Amino acid sequence: MKKVFAALLSSILVLSSVAGCSGKKSESQPAASGNSSATTITYWYWADNSNYSSKMKDIVKSFNASNKSNVKVVAQEYPWNGGAYSQTLFTAVMGGGGPDVATFKLTSTPQFTANKLLANLDDYIAKWSNKDDIDQSMYNIMKQASGTDSIYVMPWNTQVLYVYYRPSLFKKAGISAPPTTYDDFLTDCKKLTMDTNDDGKTDVYGFGMRGSKGGQEPWGSFIWARGGDFTNFTTPEAIQGMQDYIDLFKKGYAPPTAPGDGFNEIIANFKSGKTAMTIHHIGSSADMVKTFGDDVSAFVFPAGKKQWTSLGDTENVMFEKCKNKDAAFEWLTYMATGKGEEEWCTATGNVPVSKTVQKEPAFQNNKFMKVSIEGQSHAGIFPIKDSTSDWINTTWPNTIQAALEGKMTAAQAMQALQKGLYGK
Numbered sequence: 001m002k003k004v005f006a007a008l009l010s011s012i013l014v015l016s017s018v019a020g021c022s023g024k025k026s027e028s029q030p031a032a033s034g035n036s037s038a039t040t041i042t043y044w045y046w047a048d049n050s051n052y053s054s055k056m057k058d059i060v061k062s063f064n065a066s067n068k069s070n071v072k073v074v075a076q077e078y079p080w081n082g083g084a085y086s087q088t089l090f091t092a093v094m095g096g097g098g099p100d101v102a103t104f105k106l107t108s109t110p111q112f113t114a115n116k117l118l119a120n121l122d123d124y125i126a127k128w129s130n131k132d133d134i135d136q137s138m139y140n141i142m143k144q145a146s147g148t149d150s151i152y153v154m155p156w157n158t159q160v161l162y163v164y165y166r167p168s169l170f171k172k173a174g175i176s177a178p179p180t181t182y183d184d185f186l187t188d189c190k191k192l193t194m195d196t197n198d199d200g201k202t203d204v205y206g207f208g209m210r211g212s213k214g215g216q217e218p219w220g221s222f223i224w225a226r227g228g229d230f231t232n233f234t235t236p237e238a239i240q241g242m243q244d245y246i247d248l249f250k251k252g253y254a255p256p257t258a259p260g261d262g263f264n265e266i267i268a269n270f271k272s273g274k275t276a277m278t279i280h281h282i283g284s285s286a287d288m289v290k291t292f293g294d295d296v297s298a299f300v301f302p303a304g305k306k307q308w309t310s311l312g313d314t315e316n317v318m319f320e321k322c323k324n325k326d327a328a329f330e331w332l333t334y335m336a337t338g339k340g341e342e343e344w345c346t347a348t349g350n351v352p353v354s355k356t357v358q359k360e361p362a363f364q365n366n367k368f369m370k371v372s373i374e375g376q377s378h379a380g381i382f383p384i385k386d387s388t389s390d391w392i393n394t395t396w397p398n399t400i401q402a403a404l405e406g407k408m409t410a411a412q413a414m415q416a417l418q419k420g421l422y423g424k
Helices: 007-011 050-066 081-094 106-114 122-127 136-146 167-172 182-191 216-225 236-250 263-271 282-292 325-337 339-348 367-376 388-404 410-422
Strands: 026-028 039-045 071-077 101-104 154-160 162-165 277-280 297-299 309-318
Touching: 039 325, 050 071, 050 325, 050 339, 071 325, 081 101, 081 106, 101 106, 101 325, 106 136, 106 309, 136 154, 136 309, 154 282, 154 325, 154 339, 154 367, 162 167, 162 367, 182 236, 216 236, 216 277, 216 309, 216 388, 236 388, 236 410, 263 277, 263 282, 282 367, 297 367, 309 325, 325 339, 388 410
Parallel strands: 039 071, 039 101
Antiparallel strands: 026 071, 101 309, 154 309, 162 277, 162 297
């Protein structure tokens, strides 16, 4: 592993590519029960808007006032700045400075672990009485990110891709319920492609396909549903998943603009009624409800031979240089399964990793949150390699566009994707 990972890698694979706040760092230093002998932990974080910033300050204040270990968290806010936060954090810690703990993206894990900057959390988690409140699948993702059998990143909150659909269009197409199998999903894409005004032209397409940058995330569900995965794109199963994706376009079940459609286009097509289904996460739900009222819902991308959906994440880490690791871990657990988890996810609308928090009415009464939680157990990430940034930003969209336009076969496209990510 190279010592300095590409800086751009810190901002990829984010299902919810959010724009961070800008400006100078701000610092919150609430008192720890008035005791000057408190163990102090410094915490770096970013917040995407002023409301989130205020909420984090409230969470820190509550922790400092309520924890019985006399731990005082000093929170310092830094801008996300299009992902530059991760490189700022890396530079600071490599230089011997920086915080004790920090908010983090999984895509940065190899860069930090290669330089032995992150504390190994295995022993802490093994002894933690609340460890089972987080699904094992989340711990497995943390291990995958580091490329080891150890956990260096503490789960915090996620965003999980699912399928948005219009119940009224399902009814018009004669579909009584969302699909529960992958084969049914493909069939429904066909049924939902309709000429609703009998002018001989398609005016509703079954599936809002994202062929441009960022589309690798929904595309991945097709590969897994056929029994493939991301370790080898050239297996017969993976190639068949690609063929399914191509066929949806070639048969006219996705808009003709699909090869170049990105996030803005798939959302606009769905909101205008041009598509009956599209894939995104809970971050779009409020706007969908504003547009459609009750005539919008969601379902988990259904299982075929296997099941997968893309996970967007924001996590927390402890640094090896931290001198008070027990105190730091107490803060990490407060954010993972404690009051900090509940308050942050309620404020941001992100999906909590705590099973206990997930069961609270505020999350269970939100149908989009419920679908997100349902999909979390089989959500995952793409392999994090030196080549991943270029693969996502260039190789994948160029290859998919060529395949959709008939310039490459499914097998040729998957071979190109394999070579682009793995070099062979």
